[in-house]
Amino acid sequence: MSAFPSVPRALTRASTRHRLLALTAAWLLSRALMLWLLAHNTLRLLGHGAVAREVWKLYGHWYLVLSRGAFPAHDTLWQYPPGAGPVLLSPALLPGLTYFQAFVALTLASDALITLALARAGGRPGRSLRGAVYWTLGLPLLLHVPLARYDVQVTALAVLALLALPRFPRVCGALAALGALAKVWPALVLVGVPRGGPTRSAWTWAALAGAAAGAVLMGAFRNPLAFVRQQGGRGVQIESFGGTALAWATHAGWPGKVRYQYGALEFTGPHVTAVARLALVLSAAAFGLLLLWRVRARRWTPATPYDAALCAALLFTVTSRVISPQYMIWLLGLGAVCLTSRHTVQGPVARLVALASAVSVIAYPTLYGQVAGCTWTGCVLMLVRNGLLGAAAVLSFARLWRSTKSAASARQPEPDPHRLQRGTLSPS
Template sequence: MSLLVVAEPRYRRALLAWLVTRLLLMLMATTVIPWFSHGAVLGDVKIYNGWARILEHGSYPVHDNRWQYPPAAALIFLAPLLVTHFGASYLVTFFFLALLADLAVFLLLLGHAHRNAAADGADAHLTGVWVWVVGGFAIGPLLLMRYDVIVTALAVAGLVLPARSVKLRWSARGALLGLGTIIKVWPGALILGLPPKGPGRRAVAWAVGTALVLTAILSLSMTGALSFLSGQSNRGIEVESVLASVFMFLHWFGYPAKVAMSYGSFQISGPGISAVASFAELLTVVGVGIVLWWRLMRFRPRCWTPGLMYDTAFTVVLVLVVTSRVLSPQYLIWLLGLAALVLTENGPMRRGTVMARPACLVVFCVLITQVEFPLLFGEVMGGQFWGTMVVAARNLILVVACVQALRRLWQAGAREPQEFAEPVKTAASVTHTS
């Protein structure tokens, strides 16, 4: 899609909304407009700055137990540092880098809606675009104060990046997913939804190749590139995670739960917590295993559609978030990007998704993000009523969405193509037009 398409009258309202909301977020992030709990939310960017000072000397911050990131995350943290040599602030530069990633997601979604409209001979269905615009603003300045929006941009591009050549399209998409994997891991799970046969194999090959080559380069050029593997294994149950809600309720009835900062997040401690942490890992394996089993045993190659690819991506990331030992607010940025992509396929002439309802549930959770963090976060850590109830309600909705998504995906993979409500297209044709 030409960038000039964004200026078309039918897209100007969405573009104006993005510009206004992002200007407000940038003004909040830089404290031009006062925003509550600014210092607490800004903390991670200050940590990134400290890590960048270590990384520029050729070593990963292996002695900092908060470092639990794949090797290519270093590239994200170092990028703003390059600009500081010209007198710019690291913090503001990072905000602009995140803003560019946010703009990339907006343009990718808009371009995808535009191509769908051209293929269907209908007006563009912009629900997904509006979900990203409004949802991103609902998350607040946190959107610009974490690097998760950058990873989300890579993931969305890895699913919808356009190119004239089919081979180039899937090669580029695979490379982007591979890059995202060694920055934040979770984009690697999106390969479960890739098309069968040639295009999918090409994308997987490029994803694996990109990840291996960059990991090798970073491992040879810097020390401690793979230290994140042991760091992740030591994490406990974070206070906002799904499983933590159970213990926060029990705390009201005498369970000796304590909340303290550890490994970069506020974790709960108490009898049986370590066993539950191990159980969370088992739940992740089971959840991803269900999706993998579906793909290997129930999925019929002729049933593949681009919409099914987005549904699979949304489902597997939702599984990862719900079963994770940590559920920081910025994780909802991942889900927001994929939910927006899913809802872009839900136009009246298309109906190419089976995940509209779970996606809407996730969007609702995104819209109340700032209520949980940072507004009520003090109550969350203290196990007080409103903070605990808001987090528990959000987590329950996410669990419901996850169960629904798994059920719908399980059923969708065995349907014949005509059973989808999408306009009639063969699997081969959508492979070459997506």
């Protein structure tokens, strides 16, 4: 409305307040529903308690090990970088609660921080509240799963890093590095940083912050690199693209089996190793595509860093040997950041991600037995979910490529005074 001078400013401010009040109400109601689902997660359609068990049993066990100053060196389920340690220890900040209660409370706090940051960014001139709405309504599509995984905390670091980039590229780099230390993927938010000064600042501070935090963690805990061995031994999870292909192959006579190992249900049998290696090759190809895009890109709009981050996360998700349900949290967060900008080209991609999230939660936890049993229902579910993710990845890269290919194909960004002061809007 602010684009029309005839509209009184008071009316514009009132409209904004009403939208923010509606957003707050939607957040409170949806999170109350997620908490109710978590409290009743022993129901059959909610996973028979498997979702909450991840926190009170697995995370709780790791908490005891970490509190003694060591990473779980000989635990095949420990596959996370050293930065995951402080996140799993953080419930100690709320001593009046059980570990489970404190973990969920901190996850909700991180969720609220993301929503607040998106709403604040979307309320600026030339920006949009669509990102905050997308996150508020998109996260509950995953039911109660986000409350029982530490991916919301990691997503918060990635979201804050991207939103800080226009004004504070150094902060962006530092937050991205801290996120990468906890779960690697937040490093992808640096893929689309504009060339020149912003890239030097963000990447330099990412290296410095990562090195400093890594040194502290290595000094504070024993066995900080224990996760490498466990991560390297992982196979093909049933929810990955390779897993979907193998699940369909069982109906054609392939003799492979599903087995619980490395903290997930994975396929074992002939050709599984080849499928896993193919996934690694495809991940390398995805890296090559992103590198090619960055070299060939000619124009950056204010949304390009956001769009590139979502595209990169999608490419590495669809080529991964593992696509756990919580991976959708990352994509929802990055999609929300894209939608805060009116210059984004990833709107259709964000809608595909939301649709894939809705299908994903049917596969886990609702009908996970069907997926694990490679039934026709399970196979169709994973084909649809992964088909949506694959379509989103292809569309995302195509739209990103076209939007930055040449000056003629890029929409002209509106000047941002903060960025103009630092000379970050000009193309490299």
